[in-house]
Amino acid sequence: MISIIDYGMGNVKSVYNAFEILGAEIEIIDDPKKLDDSEAIILPGVGAFKDGIRNLEKMGFINKLKEQVIDKKKPYLGICLGLEFLANKSFEGGETEGFGWIKGQIEKIDTGDNKLKIPHMGWDDTIIKKNTTLFKDMKNPVFYYLHSFFLKVEKTETDYVESICEYGKTKIISSIHKENIYAVQFHPEKSQESGLKLINNFLELIKQ
Amino acid sequence: MLKKRLIPNIILNEGNVVQSVNFKHTNVIGNAITAVDFFNSWAIDEIIVLDVSRTRKEREKFHKIIRGLSKRCFVPLTVGGWISDIDEMKLFLKEGADKICINTEAVKNNLLIKESSEFFGSQCIVVSIDVKKNVNQEYEVFINRGKDKTGLEPIEWAKKVEKLGAGEILLTSIDQEGTKQGYDLKLLKEITDNVGIPVISFGGVGKWEHFADGINVGNADAVSAANIFHYTEHSTFNAKKFLFESKLNVRMQEFYKLPTPRKPKYDEFF
Numbered sequence: 277m278i279s280i281i282d283y284g285m286g287n288v289k290s291v292y293n294a295f296e297i298l299g300a301e302i303e304i305i306d307d308p309k310k311l312d313d314s315e316a317i318i319l320p321g322v323g324a325f326k327d328g329i330r331n332l333e334k335m336g337f338i339n340k341l342k343e344q345v346i347d348k349k350k351p352y353l354g355i356c357l358g359l360e361f362l363a364n365k366s367f368e369g370g371e372t373e374g375f376g377w378i379k380g381q382i383e384k385i386d387t388g389d390n391k392l393k394i395p396h397m398g399w400d401d402t403i404i405k406k407n408t409t410l411f412k413d414m415k416n417p418v419f420y421y422l423h424s425f426f427l428k429v430e431k432t433e434t435d436y437v438e439s440i441c442e443y444g445k446t447k448i449i450s451s452i453h454k455e456n457i458y459a460v461q462f463h464p465e466k467s468q469e470s471g472l473k474l475i476n477n478f479l480e481l482i483k484q
Numbered sequence: 485m486l487k488k489r490l491i492p493n494i495i496l497n498e499g500n501v502v503q504s505v506n507f508k509h510t511n512v513i514g515n516a517i518t519a520v521d522f523f524n525s526w527a528i529d530e531i532i533v534l535d536v537s538r539t540r541k542e543r544e545k546f547h548k549i550i551r552g553l554s555k556r557c558f559v560p561l562t563v564g565g566w567i568s569d570i571d572e573m574k575l576f577l578k579e580g581a582d583k584i585c586i587n588t589e590a591v592k593n594n595l596l597i598k599e600s601s602e603f604f605g606s607q608c609i610v611v612s613i614d615v616k617k618n619v620n621q622e623y624e625v626f627i628n629r630g631k632d633k634t635g636l637e638p639i640e641w642a643k644k645v646e647k648l649g650a651g652e653i654l655l656t657s658i659d660q661e662g663t664k665q666g667y668d669l670k671l672l673k674e675i676t677d678n679v680g681i682p683v684i685s686f687g688g689v690g691k692w693e694h695f696a697d698g699i700n701v702g703n704a705d706a707v708s709a710a711n712i713f714h715y716t717e718h719s720t721f722n723a724k725k726f727l728f729e730s731k732l733n734v735r736m737q738e739f740y741k742l743p744t745p746r747k748p749k750y751d752e753f754f
Binding site: 298299321398418468 | 485487489529554555556557559560574578581582600605606607611644651680684705737738739740742744750
């Protein structure tokens with residue numbers, strides 16, 4: 277069973293729907309104990325970093341996630357906030373500590389051009405840096421983005437960056453992969469065929 | 485670079501997809517689930533569903549439809565019509581909507597724009613503005629499905645909704661709607677020149693060139709239509725192809741081999 281964590285941030289149902297239509301065995305959970313039996317963990321989420329971390333903490337997910345993803349090496353797919361949480365810290369609404377699984381921090385997008393709007397919302401080109409399992413059979417797909425902050429990684433982590441999206445003068449890391457940890461800034465569940473393909477690639481890689 | 489969006493607008497009257505001409509809703513075209521399923525398998529970027537029923541009598545049917553179609557909608561879904569409070573917005577979002585569209589109630593109670601955009605984030609709130617030329621041949625904002633005049637001047641109202649926190653504007657010309665004569669480009673340009681938030685243009689598309697005009701001349705961030713998609717074969721695909729070949733910055737659909745069931749079970753919903 278694949279578990280989607282519902283911690284009160286955004287629409288987990290649409291993520292569920294996308295996995296379900298691809299035939300995955302999937303459940304929405306709000307009890308950390310359930311992660312013991314999961315074969316893979318999905319952490320979606322739209323909203324403020326601070327609220328998200330606070331909710332995860334309150335519900336008892338922070339330590340459980342570390343145990344399941346870092347110690348037990350279960351496949352993890354972070355979507356949007358689920359990517360941002362990987363960093364050491366975020367500067368959204370004051371400084372907040374993240375999981376620290378990827379060395380880096382979350383900063384506000386600087387478009388360097390007043391005409392570009394924040395949030396970065398809509399369909400945008402995604403430049404694949406490394407063709408790995410998550411982007412199998414895909415060239416330069418277009419995904420649906422919705423965010424105001426982005427992940428900036430330290431030099432030691434640049435090899436883990438799998439794709440970027442250019443918005444104004446900001447190079448947004450749009451996906452990252454380190455061992456069993458996968459994460460995307462965009463919303464595959466709202467990116468039609470390209471998004472379903474990416475989710476299907478994730479399903480195939482966890483079967484292996 | 486962010487893509488210009490193509491958005492079918494599904495207009496529902498008491499649960500049926502209807503044709504709309506100058507805001508009169510007569511011909512029943514079909515059901516929403518088949519429409520979404522069809523649009524969803526082609527290159528559309530978003531879907532708007534509006535309830536234009538005359539009363540709230542069949543409201544539960546509308547909710548049921550939203551619940552049903554969100555299961556098969558893998559692009560952002562905007563829901564509108566008869567929405568007047570945060571509670572029903574919450575319910576729609578829970579049922580699978582991504583954005584909420586408000587109109588009449590936003591005019592009657594400006595604070596709703598502020599409260600809802602603060603609660604859900606600006607990106608979630610689309611304010612729909614319906615414009616008609618009044619007896620003096622001046623543009624005026626109308627509400628209640630185009631029935632009631634408001635005395636509001638469209639540019640001033642558009643600026644105000646932006647200031648109150650709206651994330652997007654859905655701009656409709658009631659005079660053009662259903663005429664197949666194209667968008668009111670003058671009106672569209674006036675609005676896009678005066679606000680910083682994305683504007684979705686709606687009302688009047690009769691051929692694919694009208695979409696291109698909306699983007700090139702009217703400077704719209706997204707172009708929308710209703711009737712033409714229902715009455716034209718391979719409509720969304722051909723519309724997208726036309727825009728792409730016109731060198732506009734749009735997304736072309738990619739096709740992959742996926743283990744998805746192509747046909748939904750319609751009985752679940754009706």
